[in-house]
Amino acid sequence: MSRHLLVTGGAGFIGSNFVHHVLARTDHTVTVLDKLTYAGHRASLDGLPVERVRLVVGDVADAAVVDPLVAEADAVVHFAAESHNDNSLGDPTPFLHTNLVGTFTLLEAVRRHGTRLHHVSTDEVYGDLALDDPQRFTEATPYNPSSPYSATKAGSDLLVRAWVRSFGISATLSNCSNNYGPRQHVEKFIPRQITNLLDGVRPRLYGAGLNVRDWIHAEDHSSAVLRILEAGQSGRTYLIGADGERSNKEVVEMILRLMGRDPGDYDHVIDRAGHDLRYAIDATPLRQELGWSPQFRDFEAGLAATIDWYRDHEAWWRPQKAATEAKYAEAGQ
16 A cells, blocks of 8 residues: 655665665655755665655754644654764764654654654664673663763653653654665765775774674665564564674775775774674564564675675765765874
8 A cells, every 4th residue: 555654864874775665665655854964965865756755855853844744644754863973972962952852843743643653763772782792682671872872862762652652652663783785974884994995095993893783784674664664563662683793893804805905904093982892683573573584684795785886876975075084083083
């Protein structure tokens, strides 16, 4: 059945991948609400059928913009967020505005109009695990955020849960592990290393590079969110992961190898303050209850395809590169 979706943050990395996924696999129409900050790009929506997608430039915390868009939607998928840990350490203010006030504004509009909501969050709300801990995050894991970014995402999750319980809105939540794939801003770990190498610059690795992330391709994240939107139980939190645990050191060395360089050809830089050690997701309920499974099971193959995308789309990432590297240089990273 055709539905009209409002996708907040749909010109950002994960949001735009979701919009591409939905339009390729359903007959839904989509309205994208995006503020087009430094991390959102009109170009990320290029190639989509104009009769099925429209872009509204606006702030998710602006009720006058949000309310009429929610009123005309069959469902809302809420990706809009400030999401870079380093930026949250420099200035937490935008994170409180978008992640908390923005989510509140959206929740109030959903409550007024009885619109179905899916709220997209991160595994970083759970804090971190020891490198040798056999456990993984589950929906019952207590929240223990480490940064202003993860703290504001934890707060937004709790707002959604409270609106479900107090006001009876129809909403699901998902907490996903680290994404990689096309259209990700060059400030983030994997695209930064790839684009540095394309520019002939050695990759940069925080500290010893032993921190572990549970990587998932953005296409798999998109398919999981769509499945939850279709069949998820209101009030439930679903964890999304693809069993992709790799240390940052392993990832940098794999990128170097795939790009024809010596795996040891990188520099160590000052570690990030409060850098979480390890994330790991247990996605068993999502797989068993909703029948979802990841398609990008081979991380190396997915990473190779991601490298190819950045090599082929320099016009997309080049305008962001110099300013991003200047900020890292100022921080000694």
